Amino acid sequence: MKHSTLTRLAHAGRTGTVDGGQPVNPPVVRASTVLFDSVAQMREMRSRRGNERLFTYGARGNPTAFALEDMVTELEGGYRTRLFPSGLAAAAMTLLACLRPGQHVLLPDCVYEPVRKLAEGFLAQHGIAASFYASDGHDLQARLRPETRLVYVEAPGSLAYEMCDLPAIAGIARRHGALVAADNTWGSGLLYRPLALGADISLMAATKYLSGHSDVMMGTVCTTEAAWPALAAAADAFGMAVSPDDAYLVQRGMRSLGARLAQHERGALAVAHWLRARPEVAEVFCPALPGDPGHALWRRDCRGTNGLLSFSLGDAAPDAAERFVDSLALFGIGASWGGFESLAVIADLRGARSVTDWSARGQVIRLHIGLEDIDDLLADLAQGFEAIGGKISCHVSAMPPDSAR
Numbered sequence: 334m335k336h337s338t339l340t341r342l343a344h345a346g347r348t349g350t351v352d353g354g355q356p357v358n359p360p361v362v363r364a365s366t367v368l369f370d371s372v373a374q375m376r377e378m379r380s381r382r383g384n385e386r387l388f389t390y391g392a393r394g395n396p397t398a399f400a401l402e403d404m405v406t407e408l409e410g411g412y413r414t415r416l417f418p419s420g421l422a423a424a425a426m427t428l429l430a431c432l433r434p435g436q437h438v439l440l441p442d443c444v445y446e447p448v449r450k451l452a453e454g455f456l457a458q459h460g461i462a463a464s465f466y467a468s469d470g471h472d473l474q475a476r477l478r479p480e481t482r483l484v485y486v487e488a489p490g491s492l493a494y495e496m497c498d499l500p501a502i503a504g505i506a507r508r509h510g511a512l513v514a515a516d517n518t519w520g521s522g523l524l525y526r527p528l529a530l531g532a533d534i535s536l537m538a539a540t541k542y543l544s545g546h547s548d549v550m551m552g553t554v555c556t557t558e559a560a561w562p563a564l565a566a567a568a569d570a571f572g573m574a575v576s577p578d579d580a581y582l583v584q585r586g587m588r589s590l591g592a593r594l595a596q597h598e599r600g601a602l603a604v605a606h607w608l609r610a611r612p613e614v615a616e617v618f619c620p621a622l623p624g625d626p627g628h629a630l631w632r633r634d635c636r637g638t639n640g641l642l643s644f645s646l647g648d649a650a651p652d653a654a655e656r657f658v659d660s661l662a663l664f665g666i667g668a669s670w671g672g673f674e675s676l677a678v679i680a681d682l683r684g685a686r687s688v689t690d691w692s693a694r695g696q697v698i699r700l701h702i703g704l705e706d707i708d709d710l711l712a713d714l715a716q717g718f719e720a721i722g723g724k725i726s727c728h729v730s731a732m733p734p735d736s737a738r
């Protein structure tokens with residue numbers, strides 16, 4: 334019987350193997366060397382490990398990591414999963430696994446900025462061409478080249494959360510003979526299912542919601558059966574492995590992924606609606622908001638939203654965004670997101686977009702809404718607006734959860 338995702342989050346990746354009773358979560362198995370009973374057994378295991386997942390050496394993975402791989406595979410609905418020391422490493426290895434010198438990759442304008450830099454720098458230096466298509470994908474067909482072998486997708490995109498039509502993009506790519514790799518960090522396997530929507534590869538920064546506690550770095554790549562051999566070969570060649578302690582922390586975090594995301598969503602929707610009603614705010618970027626350009630696609634393809642949203646201050650003073658963020662008491666100032674705590678950062682999209690013209694828009698404030706009380710967060714944001722001389726809001730109260738949905 335096929336269980337729902339929430340049920341599988343609680344039951345997947347349990348692999349106790351001791352005599353007697355079993356722990357609920359898999360044990361942490363620390364190992365570099367793995368011992369065999371005989372030379373023949375060692376030879377046999379090594380001859381099979383290219384195709385099968387076998388515990389043969391620490392750099393090829395460990396049982397704790399294998400349990401996490403299984404859990405991610407269930408969540409993403411793919412064939413197999415490989416773990417990487419960071420989300421960026423997962424993205425980099427995906428690009429290197431799929432592309433050869435002389436070939437070309439198309440990336441969305443909204444791609445996570447370090448991946449843009451990797452494509453423009455390292456890939457270019459190694460003879461792999463990269464160019465960009467509009468975040469909503471409308472110009473993809475026209476930008477394909479004969480040598481395009483990979484279309485990279487990020488939906489919703491980084492910082493302004495633009496949606497694209499992944500099934501349509503996957504159709505165009507397939508007719509062209511190109512693979513599709515999607516960065517699914519926003520969806521975290523629960524809110525968005527790239528493999529079900531036509532992608533061949535789905536990668537995530539487990540650093541974010543999967544771990545959920547801002548204290549571990551990891552990346553995951555899950556693929557279809559056809560796309561698996563190239564990814565596995567690249568990961569083996571580069572010796573990509575994660576520590577069992579980190580794998581354990583991510584799996585432990587994932588047990589509460591569904592409950593955390595539901596609360597992040599409630600908070601972010603309340604804040605998004607509240608911000609939209611503020612006179613100081615020019616635009617709120619969140620595809621779950623009715624009226625957002627990506628809202629129809631978000632309704633069609635996503636099962637909810639997370640704690641992320643960005644907004645811009647209209648014609649405020651140039652330093653207003655910085656003073657606003659500095660004045661917040663409950664929002665930490667720091668990179669990343671997906672932990673239990675709220676964060677605020679300033680992003681300038683003018684340097685992060687090359688297809689869309691952002692020159693007239695300037696800075697955005699990106700919020701990650703954590704698991705704190707929603708009214709406390711709204712009160713903190715309200716005093717932030719007061720600190721930059723904004724109009725004093727008469728009413729600082731979260732919408733009831735029903736209307737926030």
Ligand SMILES: *Cc1c(COP(=O)(O)O)cnc(C)c1O
Nearest residue numbers: 419420421445516518538540551
């Ligand atoms: C954070 C992030 C990454 C990179 O993850 P790290 O673990 O920080 O390297 C990749 N893609 C997206 C969309 C991200 O937000």
